Amino acid sequence: MTSELEALCFDANDPLRLARFWAGVLGREVADDGLVLLPSDDTGFRIRFAPTHEQKTVPNQMHFDLTSASLEEQQETVARALELGGRHIDIGQLPEELHVVLADPEGNEFCVIEPGNNFLAGTGFIGALSSDGSQEVGYFWSKALDWPLVWDQDQETAIQSPRGGSKITWGGPPVRAKTGKNRLHFDLAPPADGDQQAEVDRLVALGATRIDIGQGDVCWVVMADPDGNEFCVLAPR
Numbered sequence: 001m002t003s004e005l006e007a008l009c010f011d012a013n014d015p016l017r018l019a020r021f022w023a024g025v026l027g028r029e030v031a032d033d034g035l036v037l038l039p040s041d042d043t044g045f046r047i048r049f050a051p052t053h054e055q056k057t058v059p060n061q062m063h064f065d066l067t068s069a070s071l072e073e074q075q076e077t078v079a080r081a082l083e084l085g086g087r088h089i090d091i092g093q094l095p096e097e098l099h100v101v102l103a104d105p106e107g108n109e110f111c112v113i114e115p116g117n118n119f120l121a122g123t124g125f126i127g128a129l130s131s132d133g134s135q136e137v138g139y140f141w142s143k144a145l146d147w148p149l150v151w152d153q154d155q156e157t158a159i160q161s162p163r164g165g166s167k168i169t170w171g172g173p174p175v176r177a178k179t180g181k182n183r184l185h186f187d188l189a190p191p192a193d194g195d196q197q198a199e200v201d202r203l204v205a206l207g208a209t210r211i212d213i214g215q216g217d218v219c220w221v222v223m224a225d226p227d228g229n230e231f232c233v234l235a236p237r
Contacts, residue, residue, distance in 0.1 A: 003190050011050055011052040015049035018105060021086070043166075044166070059176070062129050062130065068114060071115060074115065088102060129167070132175055135152075187220075188234065196236060220234045
């Protein structure tokens with residue numbers, strides 16, 4: 001069996017503060033001393049916050065696209081994020097674009113999407129994990145998670161769990177050059193009766209590589225996808 005997407009992990013200078021921000025924005029229950037946000041249904045994934053001393057210096061490879069059922073709901077989400085410590089940012093969006101671009105207290109970008117976006121219909125509040133990446137990496141993650149491709153056009157790709165929930169999208173070329181460790185990464189977990197080494201071998205056969213980021217002697221395996229984005233394979237859960 002393939003691994004599940006156990007969590008999306010944020011590297012944070014102040015993990016507790018960032019967890020409180022996102023718990024407030026997303027309306028999620030917290031666990032593990034306030035550093036993990038639990039999914040609201042069985043299509044979701046945990047959001048985990050881990051400490052780092054590294055400062056954010058470049059745009060993230062991945063960001064949330066949050067959905068809205070109405071203009072009022074979009075405005076409420078934006079107002080809530082600002083009240084919790086977020087801010088408006090300019091990443092080159094055009095004046096006629098209707099989504100709102102914000103950053104959390106540590107500068108992690110996210111978008112609040114206008115109502116009526118058909119591509120994100122039925123996905124839930126976190127409509128997409130919108131990513132900078134190649135077509136190849138979209139194909140890799142489709143096979144790695146056993147999630148079908150729901151978009152594959154002009155080298156842009158998207159996948160979604162068969163159970164529904166958030167999509168993961170990749171915008172295709174040009175792919176921004178990677179300049180350091182990503183601040184967001186996936187944690188994958190084999191099923192309880194699975195085998196961590198067998199899963200690592202399967203992912204290597206799909207195009208991943210094992211990497212050393214100074215993790216030392218830990219129970220998880222650090223890997224990189226074909227675009228060089230870090231992810232971890234945990235022990236079976």
